[in-house]
Amino acid sequence: MNFIISGKNFEITEALRNRVEKKLGKLDKFFDPDTDVYVRMSVEKNRHIVEVTIPFNGVVLRAEESSDDMYSSIDSVIDVLEGQIRRNKTRLKKKMYDGSIKTGSVKGGAIRAEYLEQLENLGDDEEEREFKVVKTKKFPIKPMTVDEAILQMNLLGHEFFVFSNAETEEVNVVYKRRDGNYGLIEPEY
Numbered sequence: 001m002n003f004i005i006s007g008k009n010f011e012i013t014e015a016l017r018n019r020v021e022k023k024l025g026k027l028d029k030f031f032d033p034d035t036d037v038y039v040r041m042s043v044e045k046n047r048h049i050v051e052v053t054i055p056f057n058g059v060v061l062r063a064e065e066s067s068d069d070m071y072s073s074i075d076s077v078i079d080v081l082e083g084q085i086r087r088n089k090t091r092l093k094k095k096m097y098d099g100s101i102k103t104g105s106v107k108g109g110a111i112r113a114e115y116l117e118q119l120e121n122l123g124d125d126e127e128e129r130e131f132k133v134v135k136t137k138k139f140p141i142k143p144m145t146v147d148e149a150i151l152q153m154n155l156l157g158h159e160f161f162v163f164s165n166a167e168t169e170e171v172n173v174v175y176k177r178r179d180g181n182y183g184l185i186e187p188e189y
Contacts, residue, residue: 001028001037008042016041016070023078024052030085031056041070044179050077061085141171149174150182 003021005012020039028035031054038053048070054061061084065076143166144152153161153174160175165186173185 001025001031001033001035003037003039005039005041008040010041010043012041016074019071019074020050023074026078027054027081027085041073043070048073050074052077052081054081143169146172146174146184 001024003017003024005017005020020041024037024039035054035056038051038055040049040051040053042049042051046068047066048068049064049066050070050073051064052062061081063077063080063084065073065080067073067076141162141164143164145166149161149163149165149172152163153159153176160173162171162173164170165172168186170187172187175183175185177183
């Protein structure tokens with residue numbers, strides 16, 4: 001696995017880098033050696049935040065954890081990632097069988113062919129839930145700026161808002177982040 005480690009508001013020590021590589025190295029059994037793993041560590045006030053993103057063949061494995069200690073945050077984020085793999089093992093296996101995830105050929109994130117066996121060996125201590133759509137909602141999408149979309153989202157009291165970006169003429173999503181700021185999701189083709 002290729003570790004791309006970055007820090008915000010503090011210097012990453014060699015000990016922290018080693019801890020990340022050792023802990024995340026446990027997941028290398030699931031991925032090809034050339035899989036990129038993006039780790040972002042930051043400090044905001046007294047919170048030590050670790051974000052891990054592992055893109056592979058159109059699927060993204062992502063977790064973010066924070067605590068008052070960076071080492072604890074690293075340990076927690078590994079537990080979350082392992083839980084995500086465990087909870088979604090059946091869906092990932094189905095995607096591999098139906099061909100929507102291709103094994104072994106995509107640089108920067110191919111799943112190992114032995115991945116199926118590794119998923120079989122994972123415990124079933126967490127029951128996998130089916131995805132169930134309980135409500136469908138349709139609404140007209142009106143072209144607006146990002147600022148207008150954020151205002152509309154806040155007026156509705158929602159955590160996200162889908163809109164047509166007046167500048168790009170594409171469908172975008174604005175969302176409220178845990179840190180109180182806002183994020184924008186744009187399509188990439």
